[in-house]
Amino acid sequence: MDVLSNLKYAKGAKKNRKRVARGEGSGHGGTATRGMNGQRSRSGAKFKAWFEGGQMPLQRRVPKRGFTNIFKIKYQTINVSSLQKLADKKVLEDNLVNAVALYKHGIISKAAAPYKILGEGELKAKLTVEANAFSSSAKEKIEAAGGTIKEIEL
Numbered sequence: 001m002d003v004l005s006n007l008k009y010a011k012g013a014k015k016n017r018k019r020v021a022r023g024e025g026s027g028h029g030g031t032a033t034r035g036m037n038g039q040r041s042r043s044g045a046k047f048k049a050w051f052e053g054g055q056m057p058l059q060r061r062v063p064k065r066g067f068t069n070i071f072k073i074k075y076q077t078i079n080v081s082s083l084q085k086l087a088d089k090k091v092l093e094d095n096l097v098n099a100v101a102l103y104k105h106g107i108i109s110k111a112a113a114p115y116k117i118l119g120e121g122e123l124k125a126k127l128t129v130e131a132n133a134f135s136s137s138a139k140e141k142i143e144a145a146g147g148t149i150k151e152i153e154l
Contacts, residue, residue, distance in 0.1 A: 020032045020033055073114060073154065074113075074114075075114050075115055075116035075132065075133060076108045076109065076110065076113055076114070076115040076116070077115070077116055077118050078102065078107055078108065078115055078116070078117050078118065078131075079117075079118050079119070079120040079121050080117065080118070080119055080120060080121045080122070080123045080138055080141050080142070081120060081121020081122065081123075082107050082121075083097055083117070083123060083125070083127060083129065083142075084121060084122060084123050084124065084125060086101070086102075086105060086107070087124075087125030087127060088125075089105075091105060092127070094128070095125065095126060095127050095128055095147075096127075096128045096130070097127050097128065097129045097130065097131075098130040099111045099112075099115065099130070102115065114132040114133070114154055115131055115132055115133075116131060116132060116133040116134065116135070117129060117131045117133070117134045117135065117138040117142075118135045118137075118138055119135050119136075119137025119138035119139075119140070119141055122141075123141045123142060123144075123145045123147075124145055125145060125147070126145055126146040126147050127142065127145070127147040127148075128147060128148045128150065129142055129147060129148070129149055129150070130150045130151075130152055131149075131150075131151065131152060132151070132152050132153075132154055133151070134149060134151065
């Protein structure tokens with residue numbers, strides 16, 4: 001019967017720590033599992049993770065490709081279907097869709113970053129939509145539903 005006073009670990013559950021460099025009898029004496037001579041066998045040896053022992057490293061062997069355009073504007077994208085969901089919840093004040101409303105309801109992650117309305121989905125609600133950019137299909141769908149569009153300067 002197991003009582004708190006005589007509980008034991010299950011067989012094989014507890015292993016002894018590997019005692020390195022404690023003499024030949026330990027089985028890990030001598031070189032202390034570090035192999036023969038060289039920098040890696042010495043104490044304080046440090047290598048960067050990408051060091052390849054003097055061989056030309058991978059990041060220098062592989063050629064550079066492409067470039068990053070620093071002037072590119074990264075838009076947060078919102079589909080027309082998301083606007084319809086907001087309208088269905090009836091949480092919009094004066095049917096106005098702007099950065100504050102979209103951020104408040106978790107549709108965009110940054111209120112200050114530019115966002116673009118895309119035309120995927122259906123829109124039945126008459127909304128006033130403010131955004132930095134619109135796709136042509138989004139413009140058509142918003143205006144077809146009787147809504148208005150206001151493009152905000154960046």
